[in-house]
Amino acid sequence: MNTRHGFRIFTVRGIPIRIHFTFLLVLPFLAWAFGQRFADAARLAGVPADALSGPPWAWGLLVAVALFASVLVHELAHSLYALSHGGKVRSITLLMLGGVSELTEAPQRPAQEAWMALAGPATSLAIGAACYGLLRATAGAGGFDARFALFYLGQLNVVLGVFNLLPAFPMDGGRILRAVLVRSRGHARATQIAVTVGKVFAGLFALAGLFGGNFFLVIIAFFVFIGAEGEQHAVLSRAVLGELRVAELMASQPAVVAPGDTLYAVGERMIHEKRLYFPVADQGRLLGLLTLDAVERVQLDDRKVTPAGKVMGPAATIAAGDRVADVLRVLAEQRTPVLAVVDQDRLVGTVSRFDVVRGLRLQELLASQHPVAGLAPGGRSA
Ligand SMILES: [Zn+2]
CATH class of the missing domain: 3.10.580.10 (CBS-domain)
Incomplete structure (x- = not known):
């Protein structure tokens, strides 16, 4: 995906953090959609809706901010792993349902690439588990506002973790798949296989989105497809051009x-x-x-x-x-x-x-x- 369509918001450990414009489109929509389904959301969290303070739209806004923070932490997990293993991170761009950490130098060994890809979803799932754990530990303790917030923070992170683990290249799961295949097939062939699997998933997302009326899934399918395609070209031309100066x-x-x-x-x-x-x-x-x-x-x-x-x-x-x-x-x-x-x-x-x-x-x-x-x-x- 084109990560240049973003603007810089701040810098963490020398890494510029940028927001992609699609993310800015998603946040207000998410706030609105969540506000619309506020009563259902409260029931799902096991909290009486009328016990919650603040209007539904304010909760929607809070969920949007929580998504932003969750995606940021997810990406930082990738980048900090890369930094600590000899990689160089050019920037992080926050996209909807995930982000892109652009590396100038990726970790060299396939095993490290796999761990780096795993670092993001693992962090998201760990945060999700911590939220749910805290909820269980404090069951019946009241504090409905906090419980409601905790429930949705947990849910966002679990969705983020699971979704990114799908083996749909260029998502994290696809990168792990490629790293596993590199051993036996070599970099170019492994990329080709991972890209094909990614495109199949993109097709499935698009179908599910179209028939289920889920517009987001269609957009995600589009981005997965474009991302898979871009990576394919980059890797193949790198392999062919080799050391040419x-x-x-x-x-x-x-x-x-x-x-x-x-x-x-x-x-x-x-x-x-x-x-x-x-x-x-x-x-x-x-x-x-x-x-x-x-x-x-x-x-x-x-x-x-x-x-x-x-x-x-x-x-x-x-x-x-x-x-x-x-x-x-x-x-x-x-x-x-x-x-x-x-x-x-x-x-x-x-x-x-x-x-x-x-x-x-x-x-x-x-x-x-x-x-x-x-x-x-x-x-x-x-
Ligand atoms: Zn990730």
Whole structure:
């Protein structure tokens, strides 16, 4: 899922915590839905509804906040496990019914990946069990408000734990399944199997949601499917691209424009050279990136007097020695069509999605014609 559609709320142990917009949509809906079924909810908890203080909507709001806190604790459990086992966590994004911990470096061994995946649901189930335990221990002690809150906090966490344990990749259960399969099948094949199982579950969720009239289940099915698909591509391209370095695929000596060139002149070059962007450089020093979109945003008359340096955006960069497999990730993160390859602040080349696809195709061709060798380092193909 696209975790960039979120905004940062705070930071825990250096990990930025972000909320995805879908989560913000779910919270008010949940508050409303819970308020609607307040009397039923009270009966389920074994508490007389009229003994509870506060209006139903306030309880709904409280449940929404409890869900938020429960998902956060669940994700922190994953991330803290990863941190303590040599992983690096880039961010946590809270989505509905779960979250995504983005790792820059995952734990290396499959067993650790399985434990990391298990850490979240285990924590949720432990909180659920603690809530129910406390309820039982204090049975008949009154304090209806507290009992009601405890009951629903417990229930939310049990649902969160059980749901995430379903072997529907990319949910936690699917990750555990993959880690178990990696031993016998290898990473790529194990991912493929886990992804297939995930897609089957997505189909089942969608069917159950459509026939049961449960809109949420349909949305979850959609996210599971997209997540499974995304992971499949990431893992397969990583496996194929292997150790290939940026220097081997980049376009060296890229065409550049100067910061003083007018937008109109740059537009003319785009037309004649069939380009959608130019790095902006001053005597080899990279200053930014000017895209066709940026040129078009300026009125035609103004283009003749506006210099490129004034409307260029920042250029996302990568080093020539970095792995090609990282290019796709940086392109996606920076939302840019191209990366500038730099040595210190000197521009030495550019690399785009197209270059990565070219690399993938050539690696495949190479594997079919020379099954054991790799693309020769320095054997530039452009
Ligand atoms: Zn989880």
